[in-house]
Amino acid sequence: MTEFDPRTTPDRILAGVDLTGRRMIVTGGASGIGVETVRALAAAGAEVTVATRRPADAKPLADELAAVPGAGRVLARPLDLADLDSVAAFVAGWDGPLDVLVANAGVMALPERRLTPAGWELHLATNFLGHFALAYGLHRALAASGAARVVTLSSGAHLAHPVDFADPHFARRAYEPWSAYGQSKSADVLLAVAIAKRWAADGIVANAVAPGSIHTKLQRYLPAETMRAFGAMDEAGELLVPAHFKTPAEGAATSVLLAASPTVAGVTGRYFEDNRESPVVPGGGDPTPGVAAHALDPVSADRLWDLGLPLIP
Numbered sequence: 001m002t003e004f005d006p007r008t009t010p011d012r013i014l015a016g017v018d019l020t021g022r023r024m025i026v027t028g029g030a031s032g033i034g035v036e037t038v039r040a041l042a043a044a045g046a047e048v049t050v051a052t053r054r055p056a057d058a059k060p061l062a063d064e065l066a067a068v069p070g071a072g073r074v075l076a077r078p079l080d081l082a083d084l085d086s087v088a089a090f091v092a093g094w095d096g097p098l099d100v101l102v103a104n105a106g107v108m109a110l111p112e113r114r115l116t117p118a119g120w121e122l123h124l125a126t127n128f129l130g131h132f133a134l135a136y137g138l139h140r141a142l143a144a145s146g147a148a149r150v151v152t153l154s155s156g157a158h159l160a161h162p163v164d165f166a167d168p169h170f171a172r173r174a175y176e177p178w179s180a181y182g183q184s185k186s187a188d189v190l191l192a193v194a195i196a197k198r199w200a201a202d203g204i205v206a207n208a209v210a211p212g213s214i215h216t217k218l219q220r221y222l223p224a225e226t227m228r229a230f231g232a233m234d235e236a237g238e239l240l241v242p243a244h245f246k247t248p249a250e251g252a253a254t255s256v257l258l259a260a261s262p263t264v265a266g267v268t269g270r271y272f273e274d275n276r277e278s279p280v281v282p283g284g285g286d287p288t289p290g291v292a293a294h295a296l297d298p299v300s301a302d303r304l305w306d307l308g309l310p311l312i313p
Ligand SMILES: NC(=O)c1ccc[n+]([C@@H]2O[C@H](COP(=O)([O-])OP(=O)(O)OC[C@H]3O[C@@H](n4cnc5c(N)ncnc54)[C@H](O)[C@@H]3O)[C@@H](O)[C@H]2O)c1
Pocket: 027, 028, 029, 030, 031, 032, 033, 034, 051, 052, 053, 079, 080, 081, 082, 083, 103, 104, 105, 106, 107, 108, 126, 153, 154, 155, 156, 210, 211, 212, 213, 214, 215, 216, 217, 218, 219
């Protein structure tokens, strides 16, 4: 496996790679890391569908790529991951094979507990269940590719928060924003582990990635004191860029690597950060890069699958 620098950019990862004819979906592809993921994949020739609540948001990116010689088309279709009917409508509208699904969209650290119409806590519903339903609904399209890849976006926040199967929706325990986010990001790794096991015979691989720390709209719910504690904001409220923060493009690199680089062909059921596979570390919060054993546990992956499956229309 080729080693890429931890701070390399997606264009370097895809140097010399031609994705013409490949069809890809990037959820949340109209902001933050998703924009850079779409930009790199389309620039290398792939047709990329941005799955987003507001398709108009993807227009500037589509226009930009339309002017790039050799780039694939950027399309946009509506998708609300917190609404399983919306996921079902997206799936029903998909036609033909699908080569890559990047489950990139996400929500982080909502201050209050919120439930979806299906009764799921919003982080778990959006970050995990919606993506599970999407991948499940698109299984036949992925299998038709013959060599499809699924990439789920996790985070170092998973380390301290295994999925609490006794109370996944905070019905009995006190709601805590980081627990809700971290649990959903463990679930995103378990989703990749489950897909890797179940769909290998269809030529489908699945891996989870942690993009690093990047200033995006994801942090919009964080209190100023938390941003200051991260070294990401000064006393006046201006954003700071600590040395360990990546640019959005650097943050998209690991997703792009797993989505499209020939250097990781056949790799499945793993967790990558900084453009390389992470070592397994004890759960509990640090260090990163690292993946907790609870997120790779095949028994938990099966359990989570069984928890979500009955809700998929
Ligand atoms: N930025 C970071 O430091 C960081 C760190 C670790 C992990 N991540 C992960 O990277 C991914 C991308 O995040 P980002 O930093 O680019 O943030 P972002 O907020 O810019 O992008 C997230 C996208 O998800 C979309 N989204 C949220 N809820 C949705 C829903 N119900 N249906 C459809 N789309 C929905 C948002 O509209 C947005 O486009 C997320 O999964 C996040 O958890 C980010």
